[in-house]
Amino acid sequence: MDVFKGQNILNFVKELPDDDSCKAYLAKIKWQDGFKCMKCGHTKGCAKAGYTYQCYNCQHVESSTANTLFHKVKFGLHKAFCIVFEMATSTKSVSSVQMGKRFDVRQGTAWYFMQKVRIAMQSSQQYPLSEIVHVDEFTVGGKEEGKQGRSYDSKKKKAVIAVELDKKHKIKRVYVRSIEDYSARSLTPIFEEHISTTAKVVTDKWRGYAPLMKDYNIEQKYSAGGKNFKEMHIVIMQLKSWLRAIPTHVSKWHVQRYFDEFCFRINRSQFKETIFHKTIERMVAKKPIYQQVIKQHVSV
Ligand SMILES: [Zn+2]
Structure with a gap:
């Protein structure tokens, strides 16, 4: 056709x-x-x-x-x-x-x-990220964007992001998932849906990732003010500015749809x-x- x-x-x-x-x-x-x-x-x-x-x-x-x-x-x-x-x-x-x-x-x-x-635009979940994968949590919405660290402000929506990099540290693909909290239970689905067990995963030192270590190849690094995860933080900034362009209030329930759209286009x-x-x-x-x-x- x-x-x-x-x-x-x-x-x-x-x-x-x-x-x-x-x-x-x-x-x-x-x-x-x-x-x-x-x-x-x-x-x-x-x-x-x-x-x-x-x-x-x-x-x-x-x-x-x-x-x-x-x-x-x-x-x-x-x-x-x-x-x-x-x-x-x-x-x-x-x-x-x-x-x-x-x-x-x-x-x-x-x-x-x-x-x-x-x-x-939702992911088919058929092609898990398989190279170097950086994973981090972040928040969107609410008033002031916090500095590094985990926010517990209930107005903000929490999310976890997985960014796949090639050997030259170029961004290949991205997935984002809305989460309720930063517990291991909430962090697990993005791994199950989007990350291959053979990928080389890098996270910060958050203990929520510890239970996943038995199934995934995870290395934990200090964020060093974002320096160790430069590419991922660029994507997070892009995503935040993408969401800012949407003037109507994005409810917690619908934010995943905007994440899906953002990732579909990047990928x-x-x-x-x-x-x-x-x-x-x-x-x-x-x-x-x-x-x-x-x-x-x-x-x-
Ligand atoms: Zn018929």
Whole structure:
């Protein structure tokens, strides 16, 4: 199929000018390996008008948006594609207020849809970090950013970050996870989800990492005012400034979505050409999520 490449907005509107072309784009992705009926699982059917497919077994007509994160997008598929394009390709974070103004949708509508895009940006957890991995905890939000050390200010949201470096200490990939506290129990998931047991992990001297040492190759170093973890602290600064650009109050429950978006873009910065297509592909692969579920901050 013709994959949209690059970050040029003029090419984007030329190749995907309206709702129909976006429907066609989704159909190509959805049925690229053949048709499978979402109602009965039958694999024979025929393409119908409007980029739909009809099942020969149960006669159900399936649209290219059905059973994906584009399901029932009420403000039009073209606007939805534009929002995905903005999120995937612009270097700064865009707020739902701005996005709403730019594409003439209500702020709340834009926010819900953007949360869906962020859900698609969640890590698949299939490629754990495997080289040199620096891990640290930090806080976001609240009033004044504390100095080094662990803050117990309840307004701040706590997080743990894992940064993979290559042998020349260049940043390769990043994962961030929202945590309740700094206990070993809360620090364990980022290891299980994102770090290979063969990686060379470096943390500061915090005792919360000690129980993980039996399964992971962990070296503990003094932070020395951040000097021993220079690259990681640069990423943390970038993440904080990324979050500052979002004016609405980010609740504790939703902050993970913004972390996912930030990491997805960093981790694909070498593949910018196809980042838009990759995001659309992931949105097609994900099941629909209803606003109520997003609002209830249920993890999906
Ligand atoms: Zn069927």
